[in-house]
Amino acid sequence: MKQIYEEVARRTAAGEPVATVTIIRTRGSTPREVGTKMLVTPTALIGTVGGGCGEGEARKAALDSIADGAVRIVKADLTEEISYDSRGVCGGIMEMLVEPWRDAVAARRIVEALEVGGRVAVATVVQRAGDQLTTRHLVVPATGEVTAETNDNRTDPRLVARVRAVLAEGKTRTVSVDVDGESVPGAEPGADVVVEVQVPAPELVICGAGHIAVPLAAVGKLLGFRVVVIDDRAEYANAGRFPEADEVIADDFREALKRQDLGPDSYAVLVTRGHSYDVDCLLEIVDRPLAYIGMIGSKRRVWAVYKLLHHFGVTVEQLRRIHAPIGIDIGAETPAEIAIAVAAEIIKARNGGSAASLSDAVRDRYAALIERGAELG
Numbered sequence: 014m015k016q017i018y019e020e021v022a023r024r025t026a027a028g029e030p031v032a033t034v035t036i037i038r039t040r041g042s043t044p045r046e047v048g049t050k051m052l053v054t055p056t057a058l059i060g061t062v063g064g065g066c067g068e069g070e071a072r073k074a075a076l077d078s079i080a081d082g083a084v085r086i087v088k089a090d091l092t093e094e095i096s097y098d099s100r101g102v103c104g105g106i107m108e109m110l111v112e113p114w115r116d117a118v119a120a121r122r123i124v125e126a127l128e129v130g131g132r133v134a135v136a137t138v139v140q141r142a143g144d145q146l147t148t149r150h151l152v153v154p155a156t157g158e159v160t161a162e163t164n165d166n167r168t169d170p171r172l173v174a175r176v177r178a179v180l181a182e183g184k185t186r187t188v189s190v191d192v193d194g195e196s197v198p199g200a201e202p203g204a205d206v207v208v209e210v211q212v213p214a215p216e217l218v219i220c221g222a223g224h225i226a227v228p229l230a231a232v233g234k235l236l237g238f239r240v241v242v243i244d245d246r247a248e249y250a251n252a253g254r255f256p257e258a259d260e261v262i263a264d265d266f267r268e269a270l271k272r273q274d275l276g277p278d279s280y281a282v283l284v285t286r287g288h289s290y291d292v293d294c295l296l297e298i299v300d301r302p303l304a305y306i307g308m309i310g311s312k313r314r315v316w317a318v319y320k321l322l323h324h325f326g327v328t329v330e331q332l333r334r335i336h337a338p339i340g341i342d343i344g345a346e347t348p349a350e351i352a353i354a355v356a357a358e359i360i361k362a363r364n365g366g367s368a369a370s371l372s373d374a375v376r377d378r379y380a381a382l383i384e385r386g387a388e389l390g
Contacts, residue, residue: 014135014209015127017050020059022120029054032075032113034087035137036062037187037207041105043067043091048185048209055079062109067091071109078113084139084146085111110139110207112148119150119162126152126160127211134180137207138172138190155180172206179208214239215304215363218273220266220294221284222249225309228352229282231257236356238280243269266290270297280359282339283308292321299331305362307339307355341368 017033024031034051036043044063051068052059053075062068067089074087089107114120127133136151151168152160153176159168172190179186187207217233219226222244233240234257241260244250250263262269266285275281281298283291283306291308295318298306308318315337322332340354341361361368 014048014050014211015124017052017060018120018124018127018135020052021114022117022124024052024054025114025120026117030079030113030115032078032111034062034071034075035110035112035207035209036107037086037110037139037205038108039105041092043105043107045107046185047187048207050209051075053079062107065091067107071111074109074111075113078111082113082115084113084148086139086146087111110137110148112137116162122160122162123150123152126154129154131155131213132180132183133211134176135209135211136172136176137209139205139207141204151176153177153180176206176208180210183210183212185210213278215278215280216241216275217359218243218270218275218279218281219284220244220270220281221286221290222246222254222261223284223286224348225284225351225355227254228349229284229355230255232352232356233359234258236360241273244285267293267297270294275301275303277302277304279303280305280362281307282355282359284339288314288318288321291318292325295322295335296325296327299327299334305336305359306334307336307358309339309351309355310337312338336362 021031021033032053034053036045036047036049039047044065044067045061049062050060051062051071053072055076058072062071070089071087074085078085087109089109091105091107123135127135132155134153136153138149140147150162153173155177159173161168175188175190179188185208187205190204190206215238217238218241219229220243222242226242230240230242240258241262242250242255242258243262243264243266245263245265247263250261252258252261255261275298281303283294285291285294288310291310295306295308299322308315310318318337319332336358339358340351341357343350343354343357345351345354357368
């Protein structure tokens with residue numbers, strides 16, 4: 014989200030006409046979720062709302078909005094009957110808000126408010142004025158002052174309260190601004206507010222800077238984590254070896270971990286060179302409220318670490334929090350493959366899911382239906 018607004022501010026400041034496309038509602042199976050954002054210029058696309066015909070419709074509408082300055086809502090229907098010529102068969106419907114931008118000051122105010130960091134929301138109030146749609150934007154932090162894109166925007170406390178309720182949930186969605194049957198001043202009854210939630214990036218702390226840590230740091234960054242690498246060997250723990258990492262610490266494992274503010278958005282992976290280092294790391298973090306703790310190692314090494322930890326007072330329930338041996342079983346052998354297996358388990362811990370192959374649930378059924386000449390439901 015922030016990157017798109019930064020591009021809007023940069024390009025409008027340079028006099029380039031742009032429009033944003035934001036998914037505001039979905040129904041059924043769609044390629045992207047509510048809040049997904051794309052920037053459109055006459056010559057470029059930045060981001061994606063899922064590709065295919067739906068994105069094509071959105072791009073055309075965005076170019077129209079750039080030309081005439083009108084705000085639009087586009088509905089992409091991906092529920093067509095299945096045929097060779099079908100344009101979209103995902104099975105769902107996406108509603109997308111298309112906004113032209115020409116005011117660099119408004120976009121810059123949004124970016125500056127987002128740069129403060131922390132948990133924050135951008136609220137876009139979508140209103141109808143006759144046959145035209147209009148939008149206005151507010152940046153609402155969890156606490157503190159609300160920032161409007163212009164100084165004269167109204168920030169009704171009921172609207173702010175509604176936005177903060179969504180922010181507390183931590184998930185982008187579109188809501189009504191009606192409060193207890195009473196509409197908020199400055200917005201018609203039933204008007205929409207698109208609440209885009211920005212939360213601090215989750216943190217991936219990699220203990221150990223060996224051959225598995227290198228691809229794991231790169232994958233972690235690709236997945237949107239703030240990546241921290243720790244090792245007590247400076248020849249391994251350095252920025253040259255880990256260019257993607259946000260922070261590389263060459264220090265004693267336990268001392269470095271003591272300085273880390275680890276919490277519910279933190280994920281720790283232990284890929285150290287020996288079980289004694291694993292024990293040191295785990296003694297420092299196993300009682301902290303991390304989202305995930307994983308440790309590489311053979312079953313024998315894991316058993317040795319568990320016994321030592323229990324000897325040092327770690328409870329059985331705390332031991333159960335440790336994912337060891339680490340990773341999803343995909344037959345990984347190379348460092349890169351192992352990094353993917355570890356990343357897959359982290360995604361599972363973060364988002365849920367069974368980690369089963371998606372095709373297992375449908376391929377035999379569909380093959381049998383085809384064999385019988387049946388119509389797919």
